[in-house]
Amino acid sequence: MSFLERYLWKSVLTSILLTWFSLALLDRFFAFLGELGDVSPETQYGNLQAFYYILMGTPKLLYDYFPTATLIGSLLGLGNLAANSELTAMRAAGVSIRQIVMMTLKLGLVLVVLIFVLGEWVAPHTELAASSFKLRMQQKQLAVGNQGIWVKDGNRILNIAKLWSEQKMEGISIYEINPEAGRIDTITHADRAERDANGWMLYDLNRKHIQEDGVTQEVLPQVHEDNLVPEQVLSIAAVKPNQLAASELADFIRHQRDNDLNSSRFEQAFWQHFTTPLSTLVMLIIAAPFVFSFQRNAGAGQRIFIGILIGIVFFLFNRTLGSIGIVYGIPPLLSATLPLLMFLFGGLWMLKRIR
Known part of the structure; x- marks a missing residue:
């Protein structure tokens, strides 16, 4: 790894991590305030238990927020380099836009592996533990x-x-x-x-x-x-798709198919185990055009606003298409990957227009 690549990685990664933990901290704060409504003196679920429940759910939240944090963080990291004319100096030294993008995508590949590990081996278990803990504290039956x-x-x-x-x-x-x-x-x-x-x-x-x-x-x-x-026990204690790892989802889907049962929700969750990490790369591709063209003279506030806006659009489109796919029978693989592909092609198209 060259000195220039290390410097670029450091700038982008620092901004991504700061954005990631800032989003998670803000969400957890409001989640804890909302959780206080479930605190009851009639059960064992008090303020301390609510805080523990929120804490145990944090890995899943970090996993869900990572693509948006990558987009905002890369806009800030690359944007700061552009504001300080460092990207201009790199290009004057013979480093092309394509090379700069490829450097950030190499970082993205490392992040994809890390976020996949978080989503496959950490987040499902802590999410299940959090739900189990809350049920144990609240339910007498x-x-x-x-x-x-x-x-x-x-x-x-x-x-x-x-x-x-x-x-x-x-x-x-x-x-x-x-x-x-x-x-x-x-x-x-x-x-x-x-x-x-x-x-x-x-x-x-x-x-x-x-x-x-x-x-x-x-x-x-x-x-x-x-x-x-009892029926009410089934509705609250059944394992949710987001509490299962991809390997467990694959076993469950196989069972449902063998018995001619609907497995759309679980198939959707299975493919999202792969599309969520890969969307990290897509967010890095989308960030580059805004930095190199539209955002040369923009401030940090504008970059954050654009990042949040694109992140919200991606999140809502992904969630809405997933729900529509389950209701109308769209293949889960298509409904899970279509938002990712659309944003990928959109990012590549914008990159081609940069000179």
Whole structure:
């Protein structure tokens, strides 16, 4: 890496990081104020728990904000170099606009790898931990811990190792209590359960009946249950697509397809695991034309405004097209990549017009 490239990286990366953490800090502040509305003396969810919940959700927020922070930060970093005539000096020394853009894109490739790691191995787990923590603090019927979800439903206690969605769960244990005898009568284990029109089908079931004179056991390939889990528990405890890594989403999508079930939401989330990091490169490409042409004489405030405006347009277009795709049956790959491709071609077109 040349001295010029290191200097360019330092200027752009410093601005990106400052913008990134500034956006996250501002968002977390207002999120905490909003979370105070859920604080209740009737539950264990107090101010300290609300702060912890907000803190645990920060990695996912950093992941979502990174493309916008890259755009604003690169506008500021390159814009400061342009305002100080440093980009002009680079071009006078024989460094072309294409070379400067390629230097920033090399930085972008490094950032893509880092943000992919954040989105694949950090953000999903902290997001799930944050949701589980809040549920555990607020719900008396429901508890979430390292051993899965615990639900009390009348005289039954259920443990669910993985609640994938409102149609699928894995690792189910059911403990049926005899209130008169004050002990457990039946323990049922099932490898998985899938929902159909009439209830739930439990597969690979092992049931133990505990009696005073001993324990009897039965093994069944599948058993149907009309009411396995309370409906309100399913709606709040099911794993959300943004709480899953790409590998977990791929497994779930495969299961849905094998059983002719809709998996559009999860496919959309799967492709966004790749389009979100790649949008970092697109934001760097879009920033260059504004710096080299329209923004030569613009101040930092104008560059921030343009960056925020483009970032909001990209975010809203991406989110809206994703929702429209799910409703109207647009292929998830197309709805996930179309905003990225449109902004990429727009950035390349603007770059070609620079002289």
